[in-house]
Amino acid sequence: DIQMTQSPSSLSAFVGDRVTITCRASQSIGTYLNWYQQRPGKAPKLLIYAASSFQSGVPSRFSGSGSGTDFTLTISSLQPEDFATYYCQQSFSTPLTFGGGTKVEIK
Amino acid sequence: EVQLVESGGGLVQPGRSLRLSCAVSGFTFDDYAMHWVRQAPGKGLEWVSGISWNSGRTAYADSVKGRFTISRDNAKNSLYLQMHSLRAEDTALYYCAKGVLGPVAGHFEYWGQGTLVTVSS
Numbered sequence: 001d002i003q004m005t006q007s008p009s010s011l012s013a014f015v016g017d018r019v020t021i022t023c024r025a026s027q028s029i030g031t032y033l034n035w036y037q038q039r040p041g042k043a044p045k046l047l048i049y050a051a052s053s054f055q056s057g058v059p060s061r062f063s064g065s066g067s068g069t070d071f072t073l074t075i076s077s078l079q080p081e082d083f084a085t086y087y088c089q090q091s092f093s094t095p096l097t098f099g100g101g102t103k104v105e106i107k
Numbered sequence: 108e109v110q111l112v113e114s115g116g117g118l119v120q121p122g123r124s125l126r127l128s129c130a131v132s133g134f135t136f137d138d139y140a141m142h143w144v145r146q147a148p149g150k151g152l153e154w155v156s157g158i159s160w161n162s163g164r165t166a167y168a169d170s171v172k173g174r175f176t177i178s179r180d181n182a183k184n185s186l187y188l189q190m191h192s193l194r195a196e197d198t199a200l201y202y203c204a205k206g207v208l209g210p211v212a213g214h215f216e217y218w219g220q221g222t223l224v225t226v227s228s
Contacts, residue, residue: 044215
């Protein structure tokens with residue numbers, strides 16, 4: 001099974017900050033990497049698929065990059081509605097697996 | 108508008124069975140893979156199972172293999188998860204999620220709001 005490791009597990013930031021979350025796969029997965037946002041009490045929402053492709057309606061301050069084993073999700077200017085937990089997920093092979101999540105909190 | 112509505116959750120004793128359903132609308136159901144993803148209280152996301160558009164391929168997490176069965180009825184735009192031999196560690200919010208065109212392996216484009224399964228005596 002492919003293990004996904006996210007870091008950090010949590011972070012505190014100010015509105016307007018640039019935030020970067022990393023995700024590492026235990027083996028090469030090409031660009032089969034997706035990012036989700038989950039606000040408290042809500043279902044997850046797809047932000048980025050195939051490492052860097054935007055899901056329709058996602059603000060342009062979100063971007064994804066990487067290939068192989070190392071990936072990043074960047075929020076260029078953190079907004080109040082961005083405080084949430086973010087998960088990466090590999091879609092290279094089953095069983096599909098998620099990272100442990102990164103909780104982004106207000107500083 | 109894409110909608111996925113889960114049902115069938117509830118309180119069940121360890122060792123018993125439960126069947127979850129997901130009613131889908133707003134897209135051509137029989138073109139897409141479908142999935143179940145769960146989230147234990149206060150924990151992260153765990154993929155449970157996926158099924159291809161024509162039921163030709165199914166896949167399971169090791170934690171549920173042999174106990175859970177995923178199925179779909181394309182005529183009814185519905186996805187199911189039959190769960191047997193339930194354990195306390197199966198307690199979670201179970202989400203139905205829309206996959207991609209074709210293969211089971213893919214991302215989850217839309218999610219339902221979830222149905223809560225609690226396994227306890």
